[in-house]
Amino acid sequence: MTESNSRNSLYRLIYASSVAPGLDFSIVKSILENSEKNNTRDGLTGALVFEEGFFMQVLEGGREQLTKTFGRILRDERHSQVCLIEFASCLERRFSGWGMRYLGRQEDVFEKVTGSGTFKPKDWTAERCNDFFVRFIALAG
Numbered sequence: 001m002t003e004s005n006s007r008n009s010l011y012r013l014i015y016a017s018s019v020a021p022g023l024d025f026s027i028v029k030s031i032l033e034n035s036e037k038n039n040t041r042d043g044l045t046g047a048l049v050f051e052e053g054f055f056m057q058v059l060e061g062g063r064e065q066l067t068k069t070f071g072r073i074l075r076d077e078r079h080s081q082v083c084l085i086e087f088a089s090c091l092e093r094r095f096s097g098w099g100m101r102y103l104g105r106q107e108d109v110f111e112k113v114t115g116s117g118t119f120k121p122k123d124w125t126a127e128r129c130n131d132f133f134v135r136f137i138a139l140a141g
């Protein structure tokens with residue numbers, strides 16, 4: 001995949017949303033399966049957190065593919081109140097090789113990363129969300 005001009009250069013998108021009422025963890029499996037397939041096809045990488053009634057997702061890749069994928073995600077009824085946290089160019093991927101990585105609750109990792117163990121991504125700044133992903137990778141591998 002070429003990432004050498006502005007259309008194809010690398011971007012990062014982060015959003016948080018509220019899980020639709022009545023849905024439990026089982027929904028994550030179907031989202032991950034489909035996302036992995038689509039994202040690999042589209043040259044996107046990223047990670048998804050499902051915690052305390054919220055999703056937080058980071059997606060990395062070309063601007064056009066990110067825009068198309070985010071458009072589908074916005075229309076998905078499995079979540080609502082989608083809050084765009086960041087859409088910015090970046091120099092490198094953090095989730096190379098991951099069409100979609102699930103970042104699950106591992107008690108000590110989650111507490112170290114969030115400070116308190118509580119997960120309120122819609123209240124967090126873009127810097128704090130980025131820090132969450134960077135620290136999660138550093139601690140969980």
Ligand code: FAD
Pocket residue numbers: 030031034035036038039048055057059069072073074075076077078079100
């Ligand atoms: P389709 O062929 O339309 O559907 C494929 C399968 O997905 C269906 O068989 C069904 O099992 C399931 N599905 C699709 N939409 C729904 C729905 N509204 N309710 C229940 N089941 C459904 N898509 C990506 O491509 N990349 C992502 O990174 C990504 N991340 C997501 C993160 C979250 C939090 C959510 C809620 C959705 C995400 N999706 C992602 C899914 C996205 O919203 C679209 O459903 C998907 O991209 C449609 O792809 P498709 O046209 O190949 O699927």
